[in-house]
Amino acid sequence: MTNHRLSYTLDSTLETVENAEQTATRIAADAGFDDDEVMRIAMAVREAAVNAVLHGNGYDPQKKVTLNFECNSDDLVITIRDQGGGLDMNKIPDPLSPENLLKSSGRGIFLIRSFMDEVHIQPSQTGTEIKLVKHVHGNAVDGKEASP
Amino acid sequence: MSMKISTRQVDGVTILDCSGRITLGEGSIVLRDNVSQLLAKGQKKILLNLGEINYIDSSGIGELVTAFTTVRKQGGELKLLNLTKKVHDLLQITKLYTVFDVKDEEAAAVKSFN
Numbered sequence: 001m002t003n004h005r006l007s008y009t010l011d012s013t014l015e016t017v018e019n020a021e022q023t024a025t026r027i028a029a030d031a032g033f034d035d036d037e038v039m040r041i042a043m044a045v046r047e048a049a050v051n052a053v054l055h056g057n058g059y060d061p062q063k064k065v066t067l068n069f070e071c072n073s074d075d076l077v078i079t080i081r082d083q084g085g086g087l088d089m090n091k092i093p094d095p096l097s098p099e100n101l102l103k104s105s106g107r108g109i110f111l112i113r114s115f116m117d118e119v120h121i122q123p124s125q126t127g128t129e130i131k132l133v134k135h136v137h138g139n140a141v142d143g144k145e146a147s148p
Numbered sequence: 149m150s151m152k153i154s155t156r157q158v159d160g161v162t163i164l165d166c167s168g169r170i171t172l173g174e175g176s177i178v179l180r181d182n183v184s185q186l187l188a189k190g191q192k193k194i195l196l197n198l199g200e201i202n203y204i205d206s207s208g209i210g211e212l213v214t215a216f217t218t219v220r221k222q223g224g225e226l227k228l229l230n231l232t233k234k235v236h237d238l239l240q241i242t243k244l245y246t247v248f249d250v251k252d253e254e255a256a257a258v259k260s261f262n
Contacts, residue, residue, distance in 0.1 A: 039234065046171075050172055050206070095242060096243050102216075102247065103210075103213070104210035104213050104214045105206070105207075107209055107210065107242055108206045110242070111206055111238075111242075
């Protein structure tokens, strides 16, 4: 298993969301996850990127999104950081509760938690950092060098 | 691949054959616009054929919910047809599978509106 790390900063646009999803797909596949796991990881990253671009930075062209992908023999770790006002953890709804079931939004964090092994959210006044961890489970193969 | 929709009528039911991705941005807007146009024309029996939808995110799920509640508020019905495994699994974990009326066979789905 080749350790590799990739870090880059992008604008607060939908293109960044697509980029994050595509990069996650490639790195997860390179790390040896099966197709279903790759899809789940990529969707978790997409949802986190949507939160950063839309809810964190509010599409503000002055604010950036930083993505970090790191893979070793144990874990795939993806960190996504925005420059918004900080996610209010008390306002994350439970989308499974009856009063929220028919709401049109509020499922992103739930899906992220459903698809990843560990999720760490660190809000601050200068932005929110979300760290997503997927354990490799020993089925990884040598990865290719990652690029944005 | 962005979302595409083609529309056809079968026995008074409007079937929307959807393909591609229902995601934040264009995919969600395409679905919303199509449902709004149908309601404006008084077509309130809507069957969403999702057999060619290969990806949906939380915004897309939200758009399906919005379409469902919007049609219902106007006295109509919106049902889902031919879910792919990915969409089926997402509706299961979000507990929406039992909210939507999900069908596997088109003729039976059309008949169920009457």
